[in-house]
Amino acid sequence: MTKRVVITGMGIYSCIGENVNKVKESLYNGTSGIVVDEERIAFGYRSPLTGMVPKPNLKKALSRRQRISMGEESEYAYMATIEALENAKISQDFIDNNEVGILYGNDSTAKSVTESNDKIREKKDTTLVGSGAIFKGMNSSVTMNLSTIFKLTGINFTVSAACASGSHSIGMAYQLIKSGLQDCIICGGAQEINKLAMGSFDGLGVFSTNTSNPQEASRPFDVDRDGLVPSGGAATLILESYDSAVKRGAPILGEIIGYGFSSNGEHISTPNVNGPSRAMKMALEQANIPANIIDYVNAHATSTPVGDANEAKAIFEVFGEKGPFVSSTKSMTGHECWMAGASEVIYSLIMMKSGFIAPSINLNQPDEDAAKLNLVSKTLDKKFDVFLSNSFGFGGTNSALIIKNI
Amino acid sequence: MDKEVIIEKINNFLVEEFEVEKDDIAPEADLKETLELDSLDFVDLVVAIESNFGVKLVGEDFVNVKTLQDFYNLIENKLS
Secondary structure, three states, X not given: OOOOEEEEEEEEEEOOEOOHHHHHHHHHHOOOOEEEOHHHHHHOOOOOEEEOOOOOOOOOOOOHHHHOOOOHHHHHHHHXXXXXXXXXXXXXXXXXXXXXXXXXXXXXXXXXXXXXXXXHHHHOOOHHHOOOHHHHHOOOHHHHHHHHHOOOOOOEEEEOEOEOHHHHHHHHHHHHHHOOOOOEEEEEEEEOOOHHHHHHHHOOOOEOOOOOOHHHOOOOOEOOOOOEOXXXXXXXXXXXXXXXXXXOOOOOOEEEEEEEEEEOOOOOOOOOOHHHHHHHHHHHHHHOOOHHHOOEEEOOOOOOHHHHHHHHHHHHHHHOOOOOEEEOOHHHHOEOHHXXXXXXXXXXXXXXXXXXXXXXXXXOOEOOOHHHOEEOOOOEEOOOOEEEEEEEEHHHEEEEEEEEOO | OOHHHHHHHHHHXXXXXXXXXXXXXXOOOEOOOOOOOOHHHHHHHHXXXXXXXXXXXXXXXXXXXXXXXXXXXXXXXXXX
C-alpha cells in the first residue's frame, strides 16, 4: 500500500527575499530581484544581469570545520534548510531519533573548483589548497555538508539534472516516501551566484542584455524578451509521509499527488514540445485527476523565445482552451537554475496558502503561442487548490509536479 | 625569527583561524585533544604554517608533535 506524501516545511533564500515572509511580499507586489553585477563586465561577460543574494554570515551558527567545507551553494542551502526545519517544527531531537534523509538538487560548484585549482597552480602543491577544498568542490557538496551538520541518517545523495535538479529531487523524495522506504526527507535545490559559475552559459548568448532596465530584463512569454537572466540561492522543502506528519502534529502545507518526468531525446539545449507535454500528462495520470482540476501552472518559462514558445505549445496541448492560470515567477527571480524546480514549488505553495496568483511581470504583449494561455500579468487575488510546476533542463530532462491544498 | 614571535604568530592563527579558545592555549596543551584538532585540521595547519612562515611541513614532521610546545619547537627548528 502506498503512502500519502505531504509538505510540512519550506525555507527559501532567494533574490526576492531571504525568507518565506519576504518572498511572499515580493511575489504579491511583483517585485524583481534582478541587478547588474559590474564584476561580470570586466570578466568578459556579454550580460552582467543576475539575481543576487547576500552572503550568509554563518560564523556564529557553525564551527570552522563545518564552514570550511561549504561553498556558496551549501551556505544558501543551510539558510533555507534552517527555515524549513523550523517551519516544519522539526527539532534536532526529532532528527536524532528518526531516520531523516536528504535529496538535494545541485549541478555545479564552479567557484570552489576554480579557486582550488588556481591555488594549486599558484603554490604547485596540492596540500596547500587546504582540507575544505575537496568537500566544497564535489557536486554533492550540499548533501554532504547538510547531512553532516544536521546528523541525518536516511537517504543521502545529490540530484543533478541541470535546471530541473530541484524539481527531480522533490520527485525522487516523493517516490521514496510514497513507497514506504522513508518517512521524512529534506529536499530542494541550490544554485551558486558568481562570475565563475555562469560564464560558459553567458557564452551561449542566451542571457538578456537589457542592462538599461535590469528589472524589466526577464520577461517570459513577452514578444520583446531577449533572453534569460541567471540567478540563484536555495530552496528547501520538508517532505513527509502523511502519517508521520499527523503523528507529530506538523503543519501540512500541501500534498504531492503527481510527479511526471521525461527526456526529450533530441537536442542538448533546444527544448521541444513533446517532452514537456509527456511529463505533464504523466504527472496528471499519476495524480489520477483530469487536466481541468489544475487551477494554476507555474511555468518553467525562462524568457527565451524558443523555450517559452515550446512550453506554451505544450501547456496548450495538455490543457486546451480555457486552461489553468499560468505565470512564470522567473519574471521576478530570473532563472534560479538548479534551485528553480524547488523554489518555484515554494513560490506556488506561498500563493496557494495565501490566496493569490503572482504575476508574470513585464508581460505587455504575449507572443502568438503564449496568447492562447490564460496568462496572469497582474497579481490576482484568487484562492486555488491544485497547481502544477514545470521544470526543464539541458539534455532535455523534464519534470512536472502536482501539489494540492490540504 | 625570535622564539616569542613564532609563538605569538602560532597562537594568533590558532585563535583567529582555528577558533581555538584563548584559555586553552598553553605549551603543555595536547595538540589533538585539548585543542580539538582532527586529522583534517593538520592539513590546514600545514597551510597556516606555509602562509605565516613560508615553510612547508609534511606528514612526517608531525610524528613527534604531541603538545603545543612540540609544535613551537618544530617550527623553530624548521626556521633555524
